[in-house]
Amino acid sequence: MDHQALAALLFPHITKTIADYEAQYPPRALPEGAVVTRIAPSPTGFVHLGNLYNAIGERLARQTKGVFFLRIEDTDQKREVEGAVEALMDSMHYYGIQFDEGATVEGEHGAYGPYRQRQRKELYQTVAKSLVLRGLAYPCFCTEETLTAMRDAQMEEKANIGYYGKWTNCRTLSYEEIAKRIEAGEPWVLRFASSGDPEHMIPVQDGIRGELRVQENYTDFVLLKSDGIPTYHFAHVCDDHFMRTTHVLRDESWLATLPIHVQLFDTLGWERPLYCHTATLMKMDGESKRKLSKRKDPELALSYYRAEGYPPEAVQQYLLTVLNSNFEEWRLANPQANSREFTFSLEKMSSSGALFDLAKLDHIAKEYLSLQSAEFVYEQLLAWVREYAAAEEAARMEQQREFYLAALRIGRGGEKPRKDFGSWRQAYAFLSFFDRERFVREDACPENISPAHKREILSRYLETLDFADDAVQWFNKVKEITDAMGYAVQVKKYKKNPEDYPGSIVDVSNLIRVAMTGRQNSPDLWEISHVLGEEETRRRIAEYAEESGDV
């Protein structure tokens, strides 16, 4: 076979050589140990947790004065969705991820571009041509049908599936045959001519998993698809070489094709990046675990957290606790610190798939929000309500700004702040009792208070209620009513002899609480009364005293 002639036949327009590209994309001038890494999503319009997961590469880059960039892997035209880059950029921006270089909505910036793979066609073909020249790549004319038939035959005789060994129909085609078929317009793909031995194991360093031993690749995988665009494997190797990537963070599902990537790097004589294969986030499905699925699990989409109103910082912190086992410890030691100050280490990443734990996210989010100012909470909540709840309600919230701020200040800012909500959706629901329009009684009156007592307690409460009282005076009156009605003022006494009383001050307080807030769980009642105002407070108590159908 005349490789020179074949290369000319296959790539008539390619005039550049690998050396030209080496010159165009020189090694980066960066400090020793600098990490160059990236996220490389395909523009399907679906931005998922994994994208944010891998964006922790940004930490690595920042910590080492390296580079973090965005590359768009748009080699699959069929799956491409309009506006996908915008959606991705929007999400990353929302989570505070910043790129030093790479694709942008308008175009791109950086010296190692283009950062959209389809625009790098000439580069891939140049590399492909060099492989043909070395006799390491050849055109294959097999149709989908022959490939399917081949797979069936392989299944039949229990052979390994793939294009290799005696199954490589096109590997031995003569130049004349190839020329004739190309002339006739037959579509072809370019395959790698592997001489790998599956018995041969190759050691590969993994930044998370330590030393891996992978089987040498023995299949003639596809380098260039029939449209001349590379497969992921080939594009990844070319790009990460010429973009001078040092660390490749990606999901562990790539472990299966790692042999291909290693083989490509090695035969091209390029230094391999440090692969870091992250564990897949799992979910419980009935009795068994499974990978989070795009179709079944809304929480895989990044948009889910935004729509639910989880603050981006909380989502980040959750991810960090899942990803880096020493983050939680650090957080405990530095409760107020920005999580960006945390030093991230690959070695501390887990290599087994974690179950997605919404309860933990909630906890982290509550913790985070409890430390934020009333102003911050108000602004963010307002923005969320406007976008995801109802615009009219947002307008009302805006008019009542001071009122909402006062409500949000209850139990906030002290040593032991309340942790009532972890998301804007939860906050919106939680604050509903402050809003006359949304106020409904969700909880019932405590069970051991009879309808007669209920009326009696509430009317006495109304009689003695004086907004000039301070908190102590106010509660003393509640105690007096409790006592007068025969209820236990001290919870301890009630617990000792519950049969001596119809109930305790807990029940009386909760009755008032339900009257005022509609729930048995709310912040401090006296503070709420003052935010609500005397008129509304009295109205609600009186209204509930009259209501009799709920016991």
Place this chain on the structure above:
RNA sequence: GGCCCGUUGGUCAAGCGGCUAAGACGCCACCCUUUCACGGUGGAAUCAUGGGUUCAACUCCCGUACGGGUCACCA
């Protein structure tokens, strides 16, 4: 099915040959408290399994089981 990865409490996990096997979430109890929370204290709960190696194994090796992933002109 072949190949690959993984397996410490319900969940996330620390551990890296010698410990009563950290911690966090969740759960339970108690305490604090004027209620609701917050907070505090305590509790139940874990090394998948069988063989080695070793004076000694959660830690190292091999097998088994289980779970997951992957076998495309998708990434």
